[in-house]
């Protein structure tokens with residue numbers, strides 16, 4: 001398991017969720033060959049903190065550099081789409097526009113690839129450029145086992161292994177949270193983008209009116 | 218059951234969705250990337266360690282319901298419109314205020330943190346989000362309100378939760394009075410959440426408080442005049458938070474309490490001289506019991522997995538906020554109102570003696586309402602999240618010192634639904650018969666309780682049928698392949714109309730207790746959609762309902778009316794984890 005795991009709340013006490021306990025429990029459900037085994041830390045206190053790579057080619061620590069103290073909207077995606085791309089991405093473009101200047105200042109958007117084997121930083125950069133992604137929205141890839149750990153830790157999974165194996169399924173949820181307050185929720189990716197913004201506004205304490213109010217200019 | 222109580226289904230014109238709808242796979246494929254099929258997933262959800270052991274029978278429940286006393290007046294006085302200048306959040310106007318705001322009863326409900334709640338002596342005192350009671354204590358569940366039909370209530374609900382809270386739970390609230398026939402702006406619509414800092418998407422401005430206008434009228438005030446149709450009376454209601462996306466954690470933290478409604482029939486007085494009064498066991502022998510499944514970390518602190526798509530199944534069951542408590546009772550009849558407060562556990566309950574022998578009781582109510590007739594010699598209660606069961610049990614048959622246990626035999630492995638029934642079960646509550654009642658027990662359970670409202674064959678035949686498939690679309694909950702939109706209705710129905718709603722659960726593994734706001738309906742039929750075979754409905758579930766439990770691969774037809782109030786309401790899964798993952802639909806009532 002990732003020894004870089006960090007607490008993400010000060011409240012949470014980690015004493016019992018030690019490596020041994022997790023290891024012992026992990027194989028209960030596992031009938032799969034695994035080498036190395038990515039672990040999902042229980043959502044009672046930790047997100048993994050692996051090194052991941054941005055579409056700009058920068059190596060960053062996932063929790064320390066991207067999540068800590070921030071309001072975030074995290075999706076999973078894939079760049080290998082020539083004919084049809086994940087519909088959620090189209091929605092997120094509109095979310096980016098609606099958030100305007102808040103992006104990269106108050107709200108940070110991340111899209112983690114579901115296919116780190118092929119989505120290199122260079123591929124993700126082309127993909128981001130194709131979509132007109134602006135600063136404040138970062139695409140991420142990394143070692144497959146690290147990405148798999150992140151996928152589970154963030155809740156982009158299905159308990160049924162057969163369903164879970166359809167990786168493209170996981171491109172339809174947005175994990176939304178305020179890490180400073182350890183407050184997490186989600187939005188379906190395919191709702192009206194106004195509703196995604198509204199969910200972000202719900203956890204962003206600086207926003208009074210949760211509904212997205214379009215700028216009138 | 219008299220003939221007019223029986224729903225005649227012979228005149229129904231069934232309109233079924235195509236078989237294809239039922240059989241559609243729950244896994245829809247979306248644009249697949251052009252690479253090799255992914256290898257088997259290497260990761261798995263780590264199973265959380267179980268909650269640490271508790272000390273059984275070390276904590277006593279209060280001998281009677283913790284009553285919230287009304288206040289003489291509210292300052293400033295309630296208004297039909299939002300008193301934003303005085304700190305009320307920006308809600309819609311109370312409708313029919315001029316007509317129904319007569320001789321009101323005022324309550325103040327203050328949502329507050331109690332930093333030192335003890336679930337069990339084995340666990341450290343810890344914060345909960347309860348409600349301030351008349352005794353100055355903040356409890357979770359909150360104090361019980363005794364309401365009466367015909368006496369409108371204004372509940373001024375203050376949000377005094379810590380707005381800088383860190384951890385699970387979100388400190389905005391929208392308090393729903395579950396099961397009650399209330400106007401939309403007072404219903405606790407999910408998008409009406411408020412705090413001093415925040416206004417939900419359906420409110421105009423934030424606020425410190427909100428007035429909820431709970432007129433305590435029966436459904437059917439336009440149809441029947443006065444305060445409506447007494448056959449639509451509700452008894453066991455509960456208030457709970459409905460904050461959009463955060464209902465499960467907020468309710469787990471304590472945003473829940475009982476609201477019991479009495480009337481001339483179920484009068485709450487076993488010594489009532491009125492010939493019409495049922496004289497069921499009455500307070501303090503009318504006792505509500507709330508069950509909540511909870512999880513605690515290795516340090517004994519309540520935990521909740523905010524990041525799991527399936528939530529977390531509690532392995533401890535809090536009974537009125539205490540784990541394995543004791544209830545001392547007098548040797549006489551009691552009315553116990555058992556409420557499944559969720560978020561996700563189903564229960565298969567018995568009351569057993571020390572030798573594990575199941576004890577008989579009389580089932581008198583399901584969900585909010587009395588049954589037409591009592592069901593004698595019942596020995597089990599099966600309730601899904603949000604379902605309720607009132608029973609009358611006679612402790613006078615036991616000698617002083619007898620110990621009985623409320624046990625749960627349901628086997629449930631995850632939040633998806635029950636997985637079977639165990640032989641032994643586990644003890645949730647110890648009941649000790651420890652005293653003679655101070656006065657003779659004059660309560661009774663008459664042969665007839667409350668008759669059902671009539672549904673005519675003509676109404677059944679003319680009711681439009683709407684079908685709702687509760688499914689998964691691209692890995693997300695959906696209803697008829699639509700995702701929840703809190704700002705726009707998916708369904709619009711005309712006030713005063715009635716419909717048959719067909720609720721369909723085609724997705725394999727999940728049980729969904731579906732709750733419809735505004736009015737109770739009637740379950741007409743239930744079918745296995747794979748075999749087409751009718752599923753028998755047990756007698757306790759044949760009356761009025763506000764929760765319709767859909768096991769996997771079933772479809773049910775319900776008859777429901779939409780009377781008296783206009784505006785926005787919701788239908789949703791009351792597995793609170795599903796609700797928070799948008800398994801919800803907004804329906805609006807128009808003029």
Ligand SMILES: [Cu+2]
Pocket residue numbers: 727728729730790791792795796800
């Ligand atoms: Cu459900």
